[in-house]
Amino acid sequence: MTTAAPAKIQYEAVIGLETHCQLSTQTKIFSSSSTEFGATPNTHIDPICLGMPGVLPVLNEKVLEYAVKAGLALNCTIAPYSKFDRKQYFYPDLPKNYQISQYDLPIAEHGWLEIELVGADGTPNRKRIGITRLHMEEDAGKLVHGGSDRLSGSTYSLVDYNRAGVPLIEIVSEPDLRSGQEAAEYAQEVRRIVRYLGVSDGNMQEGSLRCDVNISVRPVGREQFGTKVEIKNMNSFNAIQRAIEYEIDRQIQAIESGERILQETRLWEEGAQRTISMRIKEGSSDYRYFPEPDLVPVEVSPAQLDEWRSALPELPASRRHRYETQLGLSPYDARVLTDDRAIAEYFEATIAHAANSKQAANLIMGDISGYLNAEKRTIGDIALTPSSLAELVNLIEDNTISNKIAKDILPELLIQGGSAKELVERKGLIQISDTGALEAAIDEAITANPKELEQYRNGKTKLLGFFVGQVMKQTGGRADPKLTNQLLLEKLNSLA
Amino acid sequence: MIDREQVRKVAHLARLDLTEAEEVQFTTQLSSILEYIEQLSELDTTNVVPTTRAIEGSNVMRADELIHHADREAMLECAPDRVGDYFKVPKIMNEES
Structure with a gap:
């Protein structure tokens, strides 16, 4: 027998995401102040969100509608009876010393969403990711630390409560994700869904979409999970992916060198491209949840549920499948076109009149998207109507004009609108095929x-x-x- | 029913500083309160739906309508300390880790 070295242990990561989405309501979850981002500190405040004694919070009806719609879009079961609870902790971002959240009876549970990764060879790889729960809660205020750029060195802090009481949904995934790429794709799909629904703008820079990652590693084949670490502070999908990749490497190296993984919260440092420990003792948190006595329970009747369900738009995953199977577009094209609902709808309005959907897709993904990006505009801003774009596609398709001419006249159509056919005739651009x-x-x-x-x-x-x-x-x-x-x-x- | 260690923990979570005498006193008092409440468990509640609220009613909601609250200055002045537009709070974390 040869004495071969033991085979190198293969590890896999087990990852779950907690995603907070700010809902696009005018006013806060329990009071009538504005949710506007970027206002002068403490201008959108009122006695309720400041937790003054004797005030009575009242639920914003749009928050419930948006949360239920998001729950339905994530294939969740909607709770017929749901309630709010107080989550107690002392931190100055919460003026009441508790956050109103949902604990044991969340509005939605047991759902899933589908992510699709396009492989290097163009084939789609689909995976269903479980959604444990979705609940409604209020956001906290914002702290500015004085005397130091870090919390630990500051001598005092300044608090802005404009964000306190802004409505959030928290979406908790099952630990079904296995890589940074899958996690980033999951987060993007959540954003696509809430944007399709119109319940959140999903803006990560403004904090409308925030993801916390729970991650552990274990040898492949082992049932039991490793010790879980939480990572915070990623403000782009790319950062989510890189933070996870860094953390997987860090944990595997620690295990291989015989260290113990600490259950802790770590912060992603974008500049240094690494995670660092927040040095907060775990296990000491005890939120002592109890039912919020100031708010009555929430009941969603079957009739109300049906009404909201019937108002849901076609969602991105369904659109992707349809574009691939019915229109014969590549998984890549289907993904790009369905990323933004308005673009997908523009595309569909175009192909309702145009013979060639691939040609239409190419113009939208190429020259038109290029124009929108360069001019920082949205598809709703352009003068070119879907039917005029369809004319243009048909003119290329029946050889009346060349592709090049089409590209040449597109800028004029985008800015001035009008009929593509008339423009071609007026300018004498008909292709010479004689x-x-x-x-x-x-x-x-x-x-x-x-x-x-x-x-x-x-x-x-x-x-x-x-x-x-x-x-x-x-x-x-x-x-x-x-x-x-x-x-x-x-x-x-x-x-x- | 409840021991001193639990009283200390609850006091810490509520940020209360208790003297030794108070700890002893509250351990006894809390124990007798809990024992009193415990009598409820003699009832058979097998077929009773858990209650989350003592009063009836559900779905009290308001429309998503903006109402600007006028007394901003009064609200800022309620705080013990402020700097301009901000509320000012003392140091949050201890230096040691």
Whole structure:
């Protein structure tokens, strides 16, 4: 027997996400102050969100509607009877010393969403991620630490309660995620869903979407989970992925060198690209939840539930499947087009009139998206209507204009709108597909460039492109490129 | 029923400083309160739905309508300390970790 070294242990990560989404309501969850972001500190405050004695919080009806819609979109069971609870802890971001949240009877439970990762070869890899629960709660205020840029060194803190009482839903996933990429995709899918529903803007920079990650590693094949670490402070999907990848490496290295993983909360440091311990003792937190006596329970009747369910839009995963199976688009194209609901709807309105959905998809994902990004506009801002875009697609499709002409006139259509067909006719841009007319232009191009013709004859055949360019120049780009190529080749070879 | 250690823990969570005498006193008092309440467990509640509230009613809600609260300055002035637009609070964390 040979004495081979023991096989290297393979590890896998077990990851779950807690996602907080700010709901797009006008006012706070339990009081009538504004939820506007970025206002002067402590302008959106009132006695309720400040926790003054004797005040009575009252639930914002939009918060319940949005939470239920999000729960339905995440395939959850909606609780017919739900209530709020007090979560007690002392921290100055909460003026009441408790947060109103939901504990044992959350509004929604037992759901799932589907993530789709597109592999390097373009094939989609789909995975269902469980949703443990979704509950409603109030956000806390914002602290600015004085005397130091770090909490531990500061001598005092300043508090802005504009955000206190802003409505949130917290969505807790099952520990079904196995990599940073899966986790980032899960978070993006949550954002797509809440945006499709119109219940949250999902803006990570403004903190409307925040993800905390729970992560442990274990040898592949082991049932039991390793010690769990929580990571906070990621403010982009990319940061979520990188923080997880860093943490997986850190935990595996620690285990291999015989260290014990501490159950703790760690912060992602974007600058240093690493996680650091927050040095907060775990196990000492005891939130002593109890039912919130100031708020009555919430009951959702079957009729109300049906009404909200019927108001749900088609969701991104369903759209992706439909684009792939019914329209024959690639998983990549389907993903890009469905990322934003308004773009997907624009695309669908276009292909209702256009023959070629791939062509329409290419124009929307290419030139139109490029224009929107460069001008920082949304699809709703452009003057080009879906039916005019459909005309443009059909003009390309039936060879009336070339792809190049289409791209040339697109900026004008985007800004001024109007009919694509009329613009093409008015500008005389109809493609020249008449053999006689093209041959005349070809003859002219050859006669005008004897030196290039000589070189071509001597074997420099890549000058074909030069001649095509000359013909295009003469015809103002209107020559049918395919036919021009073919006729030129025939002509040049007959002269050779 | 409840021991001194539990009293200390609850006091810590509520940020209460208790003297030794108070700890002893509250251990006895809390124990007798809990024992008194414990009598309820003699009842058969097998078919009773857990109650979360003592009064009837559900779904008291308000419309999502903005009402600006006018007394901002009065609210800021209620705090023991402030700096401009902010409420000011003492140091949050101890230096040692």
